[in-house]
Amino acid sequence: MPIVELNRIEKRYRDVQALCGLDLQLQAGEVLGLFGHNGAGKTTTIKLILGLIQPSAGEVRVFGESPSAPHARHLRRHVGFLQENVSFYDQLTGAEVLDYFARLKGVSRQQSRALLERVGLEHAARRRVKTYSKGMRQRLGLAQALLGQPRLLLLDEPTVGLDPIATGDFYRHLARLKQQGCTVILCSHVLPGVEKYIDRALILGRGQVLAQGSLAQLRRQAALPLTLNLKGGEGRLPLNWADCAESDGEGGTRLRIPPEQKMACLRQLAILPGVKDIELHPPALEELYRHFMQEAC
């Protein structure tokens, strides 16, 4: 049974078409990156999955049930959610805020304390949230989303404001949850940051699906040139490669080559006299994103 299933979803707000023809299936343990410009329909998608709004057409299923049905409320116990820019209750302490959410979710105080420690807030647990920095608030938000061993996590910009070490800790924890079968939907604008952690990407633009699939699938679909950095062997490039070569500004050469000619190019370059190093970069998520966005315009 898929954890999340969206079938031909449409969502209209009065005169705005927020989503159009969205299909999505997520299995247990999958991590999906949900990308798109502001207003592309990411938040609408998340709200649909949370059951906070209903689609104008199409069908939403979470854990096999319609999430907006009243009897599906108990299923939310297994859902963790963190949206962007939450400011919690300023007058309460971090521990009190987390205990409040834990009680609403039916989670023990012990687990709430353990999570506070896990996100590194144990020293600030008895301080008012008012005094927290942005990063600390974000950690509190993450702790809140992780309450009660979620089987589905929806996270919007989860690492904003976090230092590199905390970010690393977070993604390590996410990997552990994934191993336990937790499904994750990650929204972020920091594409290089999430690239390593997602199994699949869904790129939205103006409510339409621009691309969907694993990174390998997206690369095949986009057919963007690979980047190849060459050290040494300048001026001796075969003529057919010289056209796509430029200086990389550090004494080397940068080539952009079509993906299907990768091996042919590598063979020729490898035997070129004077070549000291070859670095090969497939197009990064950011380039793919840019490509699909431009294609849509």
Next chain:
Amino acid sequence: MNIILTVCRKELKDGLRNRWLLGVSLIFALLAVGLAYFGAAAAGRVGFTSLSSTVVSLASLAVFIIPLIALMLAYDSLVGEEENGTLLLLLSYPLARWQLLLGKLLGHGTLLALATLLGFGAAALILGLFAETLVWSELLPAFGLFILSAILLGWIFIAFAYLISASVSEKSRAAGLALVLWFLFVLAFDLGLLGLLVMTEGNLNAQLFPYLLLLNPTDIFRLIHISYFAEEQLSGLMAIAQHVRLGTATLFATLVLWLVLPVLLALWRFNRRKI
């Protein structure tokens, strides 16, 4: 029920933490004692006077201040959570909207009830101890009735604040509407009614008139105290209502109706609210 109590407890904690309860209780106590002591200043003397004049003047002051405090306490209860982003978060939790609303309402209601009880209770205690003219056996029931009706009045306006908060999308609009509501019920309604009387040159049906007062919870609150201290000299609108005696129980029942109505409306609006 558990969820409602959890939400209620969090609201209470918030109110204690920011010293709202302490502040409002103090205001109530000072007002009550001050009014009791200086209430007769217009007659050329200071000191504690009769119980009836103390409570009736306290009631006419409470009619202004309690609705205002209740509206200020709760006008941003829902729209404020939305602006913080916590409303979206809470609704992704396994709780229904009505549970959230009733929990918060219960929390705010308890806070205001506590402030009323503490503030006016302390005032009653001070009056009982220091005013020689007042005896406990008269003081306690009068203040008990006053506190009870003041709590109901406060709850009614908290419920109105929730109705406003559930209906608008910005905190500033909620604040504006709350002020308009206060102005309508506390000032404009009586003025309008008096204007109606003058315009019709008093030809309005005398039997009908007291029932018109039931359309305003603040007037019902005042009627309760007038019907309790029937011998008191009355002026203005309230004197006209003397023709028809509505029992204290009836008046209380009407107040409860005034409480239930906005709560139901707020629940309805909140359920339909777009997130």
